Amino acid sequence: MDRNLLKKLKEEKEKLLDSITRSEMKHLDNKSIMVIDDSEETIFMMSTFLKKTGQYNVKTFVNEFEALEEIAKQAPDLIVLDVMLKNTDGIKFAKAVGGLDVFRGPIVFISSNANFHNDIIQTFGANTHFMAKPLDTTKFTNLIVELLK
Secondary structure (H helix, E strand, C coil), X not given: CCHHHHXXXXXXXXXXXXXXXXXXXXXXXXXXXXXXXXXXXXXXXXXXXXXXXXXXXXEEECCHHHHXXXXXXCCCCEEEEECECCCCEHHHXXXXXXXXXXXXXXXXXXXXXXXXXXXXXXXXXXXXXXXXXXCCHHHHHHXXXXXXX
């Protein structure tokens, strides 16, 4: 085959794949995610990763009280919440958020201590979402995309 033809076919294939990806990610348009973690390094890593992965807004908080105020003003579609926070724990925080009428979205709990998974399931039920740190970025992305459908 002619090299120019092969190059043209490759370019067309890439355009088609980009179009399909944009179409599949369209349901994420205008979705918002709030990341709450007391580690600024984790916040930076997760927000950078989430912004690259989809077409949605990401708000980050290292202070859970400021996050709670923001949720009361404008609730996100999904919350990524560290279990171990500076002033309280993520389980108590999630209970407080659950008491607000403005937020009914999913919460993805994250922690470097996998033992919290059982506590979270006992408190919030089997449909609770938990991921251990360090995060498997592929599984994390798939979970976020699935939850925001």
